[in-house]
Amino acid sequence: MNTIHFFSDIELFEKFKGGDKTAFEQIYKRYWSCLLNEAYRLTDAQALSKDLVQDIFVSLYQKADKIDIKFSFKAYLYQTLRYKVINSKRDALIHQHCHQDIYHRSSRENVFSNQLETKELNNHLYVAINGLPKKCKQVFLLSREGDYSHKAISKELHISTSTVEKHIVKALKILRLKLNYKEMLA
Incomplete structure (x- = not known):
């Protein structure tokens, strides 16, 4: 033992x-x-x-x-x-x-920064759209904000559907150039 x-x-x-x-x-x-x-x-x-x-x-x-x-x-x-x-x-x-502090901070910061980014982007978009040639702007706004089809825009403005398409392509090209993110930061 x-x-x-x-x-x-x-x-x-x-x-x-x-x-x-x-x-x-x-x-x-x-x-x-x-x-x-x-x-x-x-x-x-x-x-x-x-x-x-x-x-x-x-x-x-x-x-x-x-x-x-x-x-x-x-x-x-x-x-x-x-x-x-x-x-x-x-x-x-x-x-x-x-963890709670980090979560709350990041969610507040993300919401705040997203709101600022969205507001800034909307401002840039508004300026860029207003800078479009008159007819191009009119066609683009009817297409995007009015949700008109190409055919409906051509009837409304008394232009051909190919002209509508050309105006939309031109508007998108101009907006892409003006809304280039690197240029917005400058």
């Missing part, structure tokens, strides 16, 4: 600090499920609870030589768990707040 089961927690921890790996295994077996239950009670999240308890044991394993427990090993573990839960909740709140 292994006598390691009869050591106190602090004795086990000191044995582990001295290099006895089975002492650490015993500490792990003694406290894993208790800490996991407490973590779950505090967080109500199973995966998070497992992560927090695992972090405690990893930290305990890696930093054992820097840890000095005078009174209660159990109290040390539970206090460490409470700090980890508090830090986890704080981190989650910060993370959530940052």
Whole structure:
């Protein structure tokens, strides 16, 4: 029978600090499920609870030589768990707040910038359309804003449908040149 089961927690921890790996295994077996239950009670999240308890044991394993427990090993573990839960909740709140802040900022900025871009583009379009030759402008506006067909425009203005098509092609060519994005920025 292994006598390691009869050591106190602090004795086990000191044995582990001295290099006895089975002492650490015993500490792990003694406290894993208790800490996991407490973590779950505090967080109500199973995966998070497992992560927090695992972090405690990893930290305990890696930093054992820097840890000095005078009174209660159990109290040390539970206090460490409470700090980890508090830090986890704080981190989650910060993370959530940052995501909400970024989302709200980007949605406000996008709406605002899209509104400005649309307004600016409409202004440029208005100026460009007003700069079209008179008949070309008239045909283009009937086609686009009046939603007239080429045939209806030819009847309305007493011109041939091929002339209507030529005016629309000419208008689109002029507008493309005038509304070139690089030129709008200049």
